[in-house]
Amino acid sequence: MTKKALISVSDKTGIVAFAQELEKLGWDIISTGGTKAALDTAGVATIAIDDVTGFPEMMDGRVKTLHPKIHGGLLARRDLDSHLEAAKSHGIDLIDLVVVNLYPFKETIAKPDVTYADAVENIDIGGPSMLRSAAKNHASVTVVVDPADYQIVVDELQAAGATSLATRKRLAAKVFRHTAAYDALIADYFTNQVGEEKPEKLTLTYELKQPMRYGENPQQHADFYQTALPLAYSIAASKQLNGKELSFNNIRDADAAIQIIRDFQDRPTVVALKHMNPCGIGQAEDIETAWDYAYASDPVSIFGGIVVLNREVDAATAEKMHPIFLEIIIAPSYTPEALEILTNKKKNLRILELDFSQQADSTTEKEVTGVLGGLLVQDQDVVAEDSSDWQVVTKRTPSLEEQTALAFAWKSIKYVKSNGIIITDDHMVLGVGPGQTNRVASVKIAIDQAKDRLDGAVLASDAFFPFADNIEEIAAAGIKAIIQPGGSVRDQESIDMADKHGLTMIFTGVRHFRH
Known part of the structure; x- marks a missing residue:
């Protein structure tokens, strides 16, 4: 019995050469629409999909492969007589090879001027259905979704007349990854369209950017994946x-x-x-x-x-x-x-x-942090801050020079690991105290690093000071201006200590923890 391949691709890279090799091997090729036209032009004999189904393509191509004579040919188990008899009695020919890639949904929604209607029309229905049917029946059916795999299939067909089960399994796994990623993009697009902020299912998809020699340490395997819709500032x-x-x-x-x-x-x-x-x-x-x-x-x-x-x-x-x-x-x-x-x-x-x-476009992407058994998802810490909302809580107000330095320090503290302290002037960082288990230790580290450069320096803390001893340490170093979020139940103690030493202190009302 002549073997049959069904070919329907949006990305036609390499498809003519692949089909020509199948033709040389004596395969019949079923095809649709633009793929059939491309193969016919190249002189490859094809069978129209509606000649197989006995039903015309309709509704602008929305309905053409969703038919029992296609899916029966893909799903029939070759090891079950009941399946083969059902196929024969209903005039269903078996299909042994499926080559399909999908409507360019990702490329469509990546366009800055894409319309909702364009996005919807580029959701492939028949393609994923055929891929999934063929991949499910990989015991008998070879399914190809990636042009990079054409040569592997051709080599095995030429050598043995069939692909190996190991290859069919590998290609089926690739198909299910592909359709899952495709659906994840669609799900994300519609979730954003309707403004759903807490979807009950989170579907994320990434593409391998770079295999890595190792991870954080040599004993850890790692790879670098990029978002399916690439972020330009990344x-x-x-x-x-x-x-x-x-x-x-x-x-x-x-x-x-x-x-x-x-x-x-x-x-x-x-x-x-x-x-x-x-x-x-x-x-x-x-x-x-x-x-x-x-x-x-x-x-x-x-x-x-x-x-x-x-x-x-x-x-x-x-x-x-x-x-x-x-x-x-x-x-x-x-x-x-x-x-x-x-x-x-x-x-x-x-x-x-x-x-x-x-x-600017990079600030809307969510931060995703893996934990054992789950993910934490949050917005980036890109809150717009207005210095006019800041509150001077001490008796002494900052000078113009101090205001400029404090604004610079507040920007600079944002990405210091908590407990984070930073000392700056109006144009450069002078000392950093990052990631200590108590804030006074961070204060001491930053002061020690900035020593001999503290004239006119200011200090920023990523979160409130829980005890006034922090302020006392800062005052002893000669620093005269502090910026911090405020919000501690002991805020007044810190304010009193600052007033005692003639310091000026600003509360921003915004915390910038960075774990």
């Missing part, structure tokens, strides 16, 4: 211009760095980061000076760190960065001279180019 979308492949820890650190610098769009800014914490932030009227300030923040911790700059890297800035051992540099662009300087004898330095103009 490490996954960056262009690597030089250096080794990014590691697991590189990607996490780089992601933290580009999130931090989003809050500093108004002026040339450089952020230096180490182990998910900023170790230096500098702002100036030009990127070279901003680098100077970021480097001066902590010349020790920046060693082996990550640097992100929000303006084009010029030769002068590159000359200053080149002698420093850095893991990654990220910027919107580089002059040819800067690239030449940075790559000179630095073949391992990872240099990334990223589209900073897309920063």
